[in-house]
Amino acid sequence: DQQVKQNSPSLSVQEGRISILNCDYTNSMFDYFLWYKKYPAEGPTFLISISSIKDKNEDGRFTVFLNKSAKHLSLHIVPSQPGDSAVYFCAASDYNYGQNFVFGPGTRLSVLP
């Protein structure tokens, strides 16, 4: 049973609009979350993180929201750009588990010009 779920395998949005990527987790011990972006034929690259002591973290066009009671986080990209087209992975970790993150299956975002 997957502990980290990204239920939308793909998402298409128009350039300039908001992209919202969702992630749900089942393990209540998870307290640190990351988003990675991956282009084809490349390794994932770190995008943004959030710890459980916060409910929002912002970095430029990217904002991650965490709802601990719902075990849900989301990544907002505003405004979306064609260069944002990639696969986005959500990952979660229990601090006591060290660096062993559990990854979701990813959501492929396509930003249409």
Added chain:
Amino acid sequence: NAGVTQTPKFQVLKTGQSMTLQCAQDMNHEYMSWYRQDPGMGLRLIHYSVGAGITDQGEVPNGYNVSRSTTEDFPLRLLSAAPSQTSVYFCASSQDETQETQYFGPGTRLLVL
């Protein structure tokens, strides 16, 4: 800096063959990891190392061996390849356990016939 390099980029093996996937980093990172990515699934941790001479198992270690004789190199050995090991393998390194600074290599695509 080359970052994290992986060789080969692509490999075809027959069932029962052995091989070593190479991974090297030039950032003097202590933490290194190996992941596999299968269709519809997130990255799963195979083995990791917190420093030279220290390795530990991740989520899916069976069929794989690792060693860490130097800070720079972290090879992954398949002892007797099986079709279930067909996957894309990513090596990663990070300078601390929070993994915000984790860097991934470009991946090795392995096909076991």
